[in-house]
Structure formats: structure tokens, C-alpha cells
Amino acid sequence: MRHSRILADVGAALRFYSRIPVPAGAAEDAFAPPNLKRIAYAVPLAGAVIGLAGAAILIGAHALGLPNLVAAILAVLTCVLLTGALHEDGLADTADGFGGGASRLRRLEIMRDSRIGSYGACALVFSLLLRVALLDGLLALSPTRAALALIAAASLSRAAGMLLLEFLPPARADGASAAAGQPGADAAVRSALVGALLATLLIVPSTGVGATLMAIGLSVLALFAMTRLSNRLIGGQTGDVAGAVQQLCEIAFLMGVLIYARPH
Template sequence: MTLNALVDDLARSLGFLSRLPVSSRFFAGHSGEMSRTPRAFPLAGAVIAAPVGLALALLLNLGASSLIAAFVAVALQVILSGALHEDGLADTADGFGGASRERALEIMKDSRIGAYGVLALVLGVGLRVAALAALANRLAPLDVALAVIGIAAVSRALMVWHWHALPPARPGGVAASLGKPTDTALYTALFFGLAVAVITITPFASFHPLAVTLFISATAAFGFNQLTRRRLGGQTGDTIGATQQICEIVALVTLSMAV
């Protein structure tokens, strides 16, 4: 793994996962195939979350209430990611409400949002805001910012696991056209996610809260993998995004209870 190749993958990951500006030179001559690129997803998650954590810490230091600061942080995160993962969560929730696999996939392909999707978004945003506010009430502003970065990396590592663990539900879908992360890309992504979490969370928390957070997050990802396999027979772009949201929500709530 060369540094230049990793930088290329990080830039392409940022272009894929966010609205952050990325130079076109990183995409020149690239086929769009994504078997190696996802190894940098956790690093991209950390980059995306860095300004979110900075804004959260700044607002708290300026005297904003924990609830207001948390709402602004989540709003900024949605803006920077282009609501990519939230869209996946909403579509997946709507699809899982379908009566059959075929109907579920049809619903998920529809750009319209239904009651299940709306409820998933409301509950997801509400839990993220509540967990961030709880962390802000217990930790120093800088520590909360670091937690946001660490959890962003972990949740994106686990979405690579979901992508790798399941076959495409639609052979002609977007996820299938991008290819499947290689074993090496998966292991590298998991390593980066763990490394960022250790670096950002252990300065203010002992090993126990971090271990519990990682275990519960991985358990949530595994459970969602199994549910998706049973419900759809494989992953889609929407379920990959939903994995990130589920794991981020679970990690934030768990850490807020563990520290």
C-alpha cells in the first residue's frame, strides 16, 4: 500500500461520500470501479466529521446549550455528506416495509419517501442529537469533537463490512456496478476505523467505554447484515448507507451511556 495510492483512494472516497470539493485529477482515467477505494472510507469519515466536531466544540465554548450545539452539528454533517446516508436509511426503512423482496426493491428504487422513511429519519436524527447533547453534558467540548470524529470513522468502516459481506441484491444496481470491496480493502478499512477510534476516544475514556461502543456497533452491523440478507437477499446502495446511519446512532448512544 503506497501513500500516493492511499491519498488517491481518500480523495475518491471524499468525492463519493461527501459534498467536499475534490480535484478532478483524482478521477482522471479512473473507471469508477470501487474494489480498493473503500479502504479509505473511515479516513474520509474522519475528514468529513472534523469540521462538524470543530463547530460543535466552538458552539459549546461560546456558551451554546448542548442541545443547540448538537442540532447544529448534525445539520452540518447532513450538509457535508449531502444526506447520502440519511437517504439510504429512509429508502431502506420504506423498502423493508414491503410485502415481498421484489416489492421491497421496487420501493427502494422509488425516489419518493413514505411513512417508514420519515419515521426512520426523525428517530435517527433525534437519537443522534440526544446522544451528542448527552456527551456534551458529560465531556469537555474538545473531547466531544474527538468522539464525533472517531464514531464517523467506525461507522464507515462497518458500512464497508456490510458491502463486502453481502452479494448485490440487484445485479444491475449501482452497488453492483461499482464492484465489491476486496478482502484487503475490508481489513484495511476495519483497521483504520479502529485506529481512528482509539486515537480519538481513548484520550478521554478508558478502554472499557471504547470496547463496549465498538462491540455494540459491530453487533448492530452484524444484525443488520443478517436482516438485509433475509429480507433482500443482498445489499444495495441504500442498505450500505443505512448501515452507516445505524452504526453511528448505536455508537453515539452507547458511548453517551458508557462514559
């Protein structure tokens, strides 16, 4: 595959998944839904770019002598700002719908409501707290390990979102998920392989095989649980659920790395 094609696909993924001002090519519509069959493999690469920005802030803040907790907060804040809280919004809507709806249609209705309820607020608080706490714990062991884990988690968790979109049909006929369509089995597998390869290359040298297997394994469990839950409660997937999967898999990955991390 040509380098120009890869760069174009990563750019398309970044335009959809972040607010990074990546210009569209002459033949591209910057506002059109992404062609997931084409760019699925580039989604974890785009995630790595977002994670890299957070990792740079993490390392920079630590190098300036700021407390680990402050550095971790700034790193998570960077990732949230770069994505426009896209995945956090999906997590909140999913928590409100799954927690507050008594029927499939009511859950989907709640998920479409832009207002955040108690379930969504709690989900956001716990997601932010867990990511900050996990990075804080990794920083205490090694800034390099923490930075690499953040990049790997941001990459693999977005590949998990691609797998969810392929595993389940759209739960509604309209919306972002239905407009984008399903990536297709081949594209979803390529996305997962790219995410897993990046995670392996980043985590094995820094933290070991055990940490890598634990992190990927916990991410797979989170994806499996959300796939089953979403299918049971709304009969498919939405873009909000994909965002929730990204959040949960990122947390699961960081947790897996921290479980096996050892100080030098």
C-alpha cells in the same frame, strides 16, 4: 504506501461519500464509480474528515456559549450537508422497503422509489433525534469527548458499510452497489482495521478502554443485525442498505461512548 497515493484515495472516497469539492487527478474520472478494492482503507479516513468538520462546529458553537442542544444540532446538520444526506437517504429508502414490501422484488422496487413513505420518515426523524440527543449528552460531560466521539463514529460507521458490501452480494444487477462492486475480503478488513484503529486512538485516551469496547461492540451488533435482516428480506445488499448501516452504526457508537462516559 506513498502519501500522494493516500491523499488521492481519500480524495476519491470524499468525492463519492460527500459533496466536498475535492478535485480529481489527471488520470481519474471524477464521475466514475469508486474502485472499492483500492480505496476501501481510505473510506474511514474520509469519514473522519466529515466528522472533523462536524466536531469543529460542535466545539465552536459550544465555545460561543450556545446551548448544548443547539451545538449538537448544528454539528449533525453540518455532517448532513457535507454528505448531501447520502446516508440519510439510504436509511429512509431501506426503512420504506423493509417495512412496506411483502416480497423481495416489491421491497427492492420501493427502495428505488425516490418518494419517502411513513417508515422512511420515521427512520429519519429517529436517526436525527438520536444523534443530536447523544451529542447533547456527551457535551454535558465534556466538549472534547463529544467532538472526538463524533469523529470516531463517523469513521468507524463508514468502515461498517464496507464490511456490509463484502459480506453480502448485490441484491440487484444494477444500481450503485452493483456498479461499484464488492471491495474484496482484504480491502474490507483493511477498512475495518483503519476505522477501529482511529476509534481506539480517539476514544481510549479521552473516555477509556471500556467506552471504546462498548462503542465498537454495539456498532458490530448493529452491522450484524442489518446484515442478517438485509440478507433475509432482499437476498443481499444495496447502496441504500450500506447507508442505513452507516447511520445505525454511528448511533450505536455514540451510544456506547455515552454509556461509559464519566464526568471529570
